Amino acid sequence: xxxxxxxxxxxxxxxxxxxxxxxxxAAVVELDGRGYAFSARRGTGKSTHTELWQTRFQGHAGERxxxxxxxxxxxxxxxxxxxxxxxxxxxxxxxEGRQMNAGCPLNAICFLEQxxxxxxxxxxxxxxxxxxxxxxxxxxxxGLRDRLAALIGQxxxxxxxxxxxxxxxxxxxxxxxxxxEQARNGLI
Numbered sequence: 001x002x003x004x005x006x007x008x009x010x011x012x013x014x015x016x017x018x019x020x021x022x023x024x025x026a027a028v029v030e031l032d033g034r035g036y037a038f039s040a041r042r043g044t045g046k047s048t049h050t051e052l053w054q055t056r057f058q059g060h061a062g063e064r065x066x067x068x069x070x071x072x073x074x075x076x077x078x079x080x081x082x083x084x085x086x087x088x089x090x091x092x093x094x095x096e097g098r099q100m101n102a103g104c105p106l107n108a109i110c111f112l113e114q115x116x117x118x119x120x121x122x123x124x125x126x127x128x129x130x131x132x133x134x135x136x137x138x139x140x141x142x143g144l145r146d147r148l149a150a151l152i153g154q155x156x157x158x159x160x161x162x163x164x165x166x167x168x169x170x171x172x173x174x175x176x177x178x179x180x181e182q183a184r185n186g187l188i
Contacts, residue, residue, distance in 0.1 A: 005091070009074075014139035017147035020079040024132060026109070028070040028087040029053045035070060035087045035104035036180060037077075038164070039131055040112035047072055048168045049112060056173045070104055077106060077155060085155050108160045108180045115165035118172045120179045128161035129153060 013023045026039035027046035031053065038046050050069050057067035071089040078086050088103040111123060111131045123131070132152045138145055160183050166172035 009090075014141075014144065016076065017139070017144050017151055020151065021076050022148055022151050023074055023090075024077045024087070024109075025074060025134065027072045028075045028089075028104070028106070029067050030070050030102075030104040031057055031067045031177075033104065034107040036176075037075070037087060037106060037109045038112050039109060039134075041134075044112050044114060045166075045168055046112060049166070049172070052168065052170055052173045053177075056170055056177075068102075070102055077151075078103075079151060079154060083154075083158060085159055106155075106159050108162060108183065109155075110162045110164040110176060110180075113163065113165050114167075116167065118166045118169070118175050120162050120164045120166075120176055123161040123163045125156055125161075127163070128156045131161075132156065 016022060024037060024039060026037040027050045028035050028037045029050045030036075036053075038049050040046050050067075050072065053067040054069070070087055074090055075087045076090055078088060080086055085106040086103045087106045109123075109128065109132070110120070111128070129152055132155065133149070138148065160180075162176075162179065164172070164176055166175075
């Protein structure tokens with residue numbers, strides 16, 4: 001079953017650019033209808049960071065969390081007809097198994113890196129593209145590879161990208177959220 005799932009996953013990832021969709025190695029958390037992707041190499045702290053978002057943004061009266069993990073490791077990113085990008089849960093969600101059969105608009109992408117301090121800064125376009133090209137599954141077909149590159153380029157043009165250097169603490173969440181909200185509201 002695991003081999004079958006992996007082969008299916010690979011095949012889906014190879015052909016999805018044809019339909020305006022690609023896989024992003026990231027954890028996506030949705031908060032109040034907005035999605036935030038946290039991308040990093042394995043073991044950097046994507047799951048830890050999204051858990052901290054859930055702790056910070058706990059739900060009210062009967063709700064478990066206001067912040068919801070859409071996918072913990074390998075969401076699909078789709079370009080909608082209006083040009084915005086959406087993130088969707090998949091069964092390929094990391095060892096924690098955190099995913100939902102749901103989607104949300106992708107409002108920002110943060111490239112996580114461990115650091116002894118918390119700092120967030122705008123990520124240059126070239127670095128954002130490189131970060132997003134780090135882990136996709138590439139098709140043998142050159143046309144589909146070109147389509148994947150074009151989709152990632154479009155995603156970076158319409159979705160703000162940041163580099164988040166951080167410790168695994170709630171201060172990192174507050175800093176990231178504050179910055180992302182200011183950017184969304186056009187304040188920075």
